Amino acid sequence: MTDPSRIRNFSIIAHIDHGKSTLADRLLERTGAITAREMRDQVLDTMDIERERGITIKANAVRIEFVAADGHTYQLNLIDTPGHVDFSYEVSRSLEACEGALLLVDASQGIEAQTLANAYLAIENGLEIIPVLNKIDLPAAEPERVSREMVGVLGGTVDDVIQVSAKTGDGVGELLQAIVDRLPVPHGDRNAPFRAMVFDSYYDTYRGVVSYIRVVDGRVKVHEPVEFMRTGHRVEADDLGIMTPSQVSRKTLAAGDVGYLVTGTKEIEQIRVGDTVTSSVNPASEPLPGYEEPKPMVFSGLFPTDGDDFERLREALDKLRLNDSSLQYVAETSRALGFGFRVGFLGLLHMEIVRERLEREYDLDLVATAPSVEYRAGLTDGTIVEVRSPQDLPPTGKLAYIEEPFVKVMIITPKEFVGVVMELVQQRRGEMGDMTYLTEDRVEIHYTVPLSEIVFDFFDQLKSATRGYASLDYEPNEYRKSDLVRVDILLNNVSVDAFSSIVHRDRAYRYGKAMSERLRKLIPRQLFDVPIQAAIGSRIIARETIKARRKDVTAKCYGGDITRKKKLLAKQKEGKKKMKMVGQVEVPPEAFVAALRIDE
Numbered sequence: 001m002t003d004p005s006r007i008r009n010f011s012i013i014a015h016i017d018h019g020k021s022t023l024a025d026r027l028l029e030r031t032g033a034i035t036a037r038e039m040r041d042q043v044l045d046t047m048d049i050e051r052e053r054g055i056t057i058k059a060n061a062v063r064i065e066f067v068a069a070d071g072h073t074y075q076l077n078l079i080d081t082p083g084h085v086d087f088s089y090e091v092s093r094s095l096e097a098c099e100g101a102l103l104l105v106d107a108s109q110g111i112e113a114q115t116l117a118n119a120y121l122a123i124e125n126g127l128e129i130i131p132v133l134n135k136i137d138l139p140a141a142e143p144e145r146v147s148r149e150m151v152g153v154l155g156g157t158v159d160d161v162i163q164v165s166a167k168t169g170d171g172v173g174e175l176l177q178a179i180v181d182r183l184p185v186p187h188g189d190r191n192a193p194f195r196a197m198v199f200d201s202y203y204d205t206y207r208g209v210v211s212y213i214r215v216v217d218g219r220v221k222v223h224e225p226v227e228f229m230r231t232g233h234r235v236e237a238d239d240l241g242i243m244t245p246s247q248v249s250r251k252t253l254a255a256g257d258v259g260y261l262v263t264g265t266k267e268i269e270q271i272r273v274g275d276t277v278t279s280s281v282n283p284a285s286e287p288l289p290g291y292e293e294p295k296p297m298v299f300s301g302l303f304p305t306d307g308d309d310f311e312r313l314r315e316a317l318d319k320l321r322l323n324d325s326s327l328q329y330v331a332e333t334s335r336a337l338g339f340g341f342r343v344g345f346l347g348l349l350h351m352e353i354v355r356e357r358l359e360r361e362y363d364l365d366l367v368a369t370a371p372s373v374e375y376r377a378g379l380t381d382g383t384i385v386e387v388r389s390p391q392d393l394p395p396t397g398k399l400a401y402i403e404e405p406f407v408k409v410m411i412i413t414p415k416e417f418v419g420v421v422m423e424l425v426q427q428r429r430g431e432m433g434d435m436t437y438l439t440e441d442r443v444e445i446h447y448t449v450p451l452s453e454i455v456f457d458f459f460d461q462l463k464s465a466t467r468g469y470a471s472l473d474y475e476p477n478e479y480r481k482s483d484l485v486r487v488d489i490l491l492n493n494v495s496v497d498a499f500s501s502i503v504h505r506d507r508a509y510r511y512g513k514a515m516s517e518r519l520r521k522l523i524p525r526q527l528f529d530v531p532i533q534a535a536i537g538s539r540i541i542a543r544e545t546i547k548a549r550r551k552d553v554t555a556k557c558y559g560g561d562i563t564r565k566k567k568l569l570a571k572q573k574e575g576k577k578k579m580k581m582v583g584q585v586e587v588p589p590e591a592f593v594a595a596l597r598i599d600e
Contacts (some may be wrong), residue, residue, distance in 0.1 A: 004190065006072060007256040008183045009214070010130075011079040011094040013122060014104035015112035015471060019134040023104060023166035024062075024078060028245070030172050031064040031076075061097075061200075061212055061258050062245040068180045076179060077258040079199075092121060097199045097214035097258060100128040100183035102175070103154070107133050107141035107163075110442060111149045113412045113473035119153060128183050129154060130162065132175060137165040149439055186256035187216075194218035194226075194279040196253075196261075197288050201273055203319045207239070209265045212258075213277060216288055219254040225280035226263070229287040233270040234280050235263040295476065296328050296344025297405075298455055299388040300351055301369035301498070302358070303340030309364055310339045316362035317341060320354065327354065332389070334497050337367060342389055345371075347455060369498045373451045376403040376479055390486050390500035396537060402502075403479040408433075409447040409454065411462070413470035418443055420465045428453035429504070448477060452503075487512050487541070489519070490533040512542040520544040 012020045061079045068074055079094040095101065101122045105111055122129055131150045136143050147161045162178055164171035200212040220226065220237060227234045239262035241249040253259045265271055276287035304313050314331075321327045328344035345351040351371060358364050375387040378400040387393050387402075409430070413421050415437075422432065425447050433446035454474065462470050487508050489499035499519070503511045512534025519532050525546055534542040557565050 004188075004254075004256045005185050007075045007077070007186050008100065008179055009077045009079075009098045009186055009256070009258060010100040010102060010179060010183055011098045012102045012104055013095075013118040014134075015106070015109075015114040015118075018104050018106040018109070018112075018115075019166045020104055023102075023132075023134060023164065023172075026164075026166050026169050026172045027076075027078060027176065028062065028064060030169065030176065031066050061243050063242045063258065064244075066176050066180065069177055074180050076176075079258070094199065095122055095125045095127060096197060098127060099186055100130065100179070102132045102179075103129050103150075104132045104134050105146060105150055107135045107143050107146050108138045110142075110146045111153060111412065111438065112471035113410050113444075114471065116153065116410065116412070116444075117473040117475075130175075130178055130182055131156075131160060133161050133163045134166050136163045137168055137170065145439065149442070152438065188255035189217050190219060190255045192217040192255075193282045193284040194220050194277075195284045195288055196220065196277045198228075198261075198271065198273055198275045198277060201271060204262075207262050207264065209263065209271045211261045211263075211271055211277070212243075213253075213261050215253050215255050215257045215259070217255050217284065218279070219252055220261075220277075220279065221252050222249075226261075226277050227280045227283060228271055229276045229278055229284075230272060231270050231275065233265065235265055238262045238264045296326065296374070297347055297451060297476070298345045298351060298371045298373060299342055300345065300371040301332060301334060301337070301340050301389065302329075302343050302355065303334065303337040303367045303369075305365045305367055307338045312362065313341065313358070313364055313366070316358050316364060317343070319362075320357060326350070334369075337369070337498055344388075367498075370501055371456070372502060373405055373455060375405075375484065375502060377401075378403070387502070390488075390502050391497050393486050393502060401481050402484045404482045404484060405451040406448050406477045406480055407451045407454065407474040408477045409449050409472065409474045411445045411447070411470055411472055412438070413443055413445070413466050415441055415443050417466040417470060418445070421445065421462065421470060424458075424461060424465055425449060428458060449474075450482070450504075451476075485536045487515075488535045489515055490531075490535060491519075491523075492530050493533075495535075508536055509541050516542045516544040520546055 012023060014020050061077065064076045064078060066074050066076055077098075079097060101118075103115065103119055103122070105115055119129065131147075131154055133143055133146060133150070135141055143163055144158075147158045147163075150161055151158055162171060162175050164175055166172075194215070195217040196213040196215040198211045198213055202210055204210050220240065222237055222240050224237050225234065226237050239249055240251070240253050240259060241247050242253075242257070242259045247260060250259065253261075261277065263271075276284070278284040278287075302313065304310055317327065317329050321329075326344075326346050329341040331339070332342040333339055343351075343354070345354060348371065351368070355366060355368055359366055369389075372389060375393075377385045377387050377392075377394055379385060379394060379398050380400050381398075385392070385394060393399075393402075409425070411421055411425075418435075422445075425432070428449055430447040430449040430453070433448060435446070436444045438444055451474075454472075459472055462472060483505045484502055485505050485508050486500060486502050488495045489512075490496070499515060501511060501515075516532045516534050523530070523532075523546055526548060529548045530546040532544045532546065533540050557568070
């Protein structure tokens, strides 16, 4: 069992695409955790979707051993974290299991918004931070300038910044020595009752729920009875071990260790991420303070294209929630789409990833409705109702007011794009806060913006307007009253709930017009005219018509009296009129996907 003074627990935090996964590869390679034969890019990114997109979605833990300058072997527990703002909950969870963090910054791009957000998160958690400058081998690298930026944010001196190239391996040895020298020893008492925090978990078909744990106090042995303190679930520890990165069984895990715990539990709801595990024989008096529960920002309906797959979708969401604690869902019914679930996500990228994982890993074919945020509706009787979908909005007669969520937005941009950024945010009903110059060329701007205005396509437009140089981070702020209305889309005079949306009154016409035009192009022609209407209550604000497919009923008439042709056309007209009364409009799945992509 390793002496606690020779254990270091740390995570790598950074903005997306600054080289976290590549640096983790070099650390594993340098310490001999994996052989050259086993080596591949993004070793810790285990999902195909992570490797294809080149991003980290899930935090991953691995133990490596390093022989330091003093001749002793140190046990380093590394947790690789995501960088996109949608997955910041993964970062917060990882920081709970560490005493230190490597704050990684790209030497060619400098400090980004998510870098600052992660740095503040680490400081709030009381972690020791080692500033690391990556990609120093690039021709566009500016190590001196970016080092000064990092010192301006974190304090200290330029000499504290460690310069590395995760691609070539330069500086990795110096970084490993700094981890040993500068990061604190794990806190915790090995003689106290056993306590460990579950910081991640996943479902294994054969072994049940596998929990990743950080042991804070005491020790646990194989076959020892344990208890999950929040759920009260008591069970035996069937297997314990560490990740190297493959799972290696151990007989004991002690305070300071990071590893996995298998209990054979098949009931997914019995084990929750953030829970505290303790001994059933000698339990701890109180659970560990867990990280804050992530709060969904965006809600969308997920429906199987085949109604028989509803139960399979429920099982898939149950298993995925074990691996992704931010996922929240409730069953809902749509007249257009049948039975499905209203699912809460942290952002559009998170929504895209979850949907793709459900389709790939569980072989489901899904339709997603247009996403919306969570509003609050005040009724005339004084009660307040949460509105997570347009169908939840009470009737106008009962409605006193609607509140929408606002977020604090931090944008970091080169100074030449300040005017463009300000114009873009003001178009989205943003209110400017303070503006700070990080350096002569880079500006940090704070805004308060409605969440519904930034969560869909704002990030893409910001990147386009600033040629890719600006970065964005946001956090929830407050609810405010706004002039919001529900826009319904009617097909053949029947409202299709899947296309309804809550928008600001100033944007209602634009949304209704755009949606009507898009659906006119996507819905195939029927045997009768199909009107597509956008309405606020009983008032129609936009209309398009899908013209009917027509059979040439007069083709068999070769000359003769014109009244014969008129009689045939009148008969056809009556038939289409009757068909319009009883006909059903078939909406292809692409139309629902198009609703998601609509540019407001």
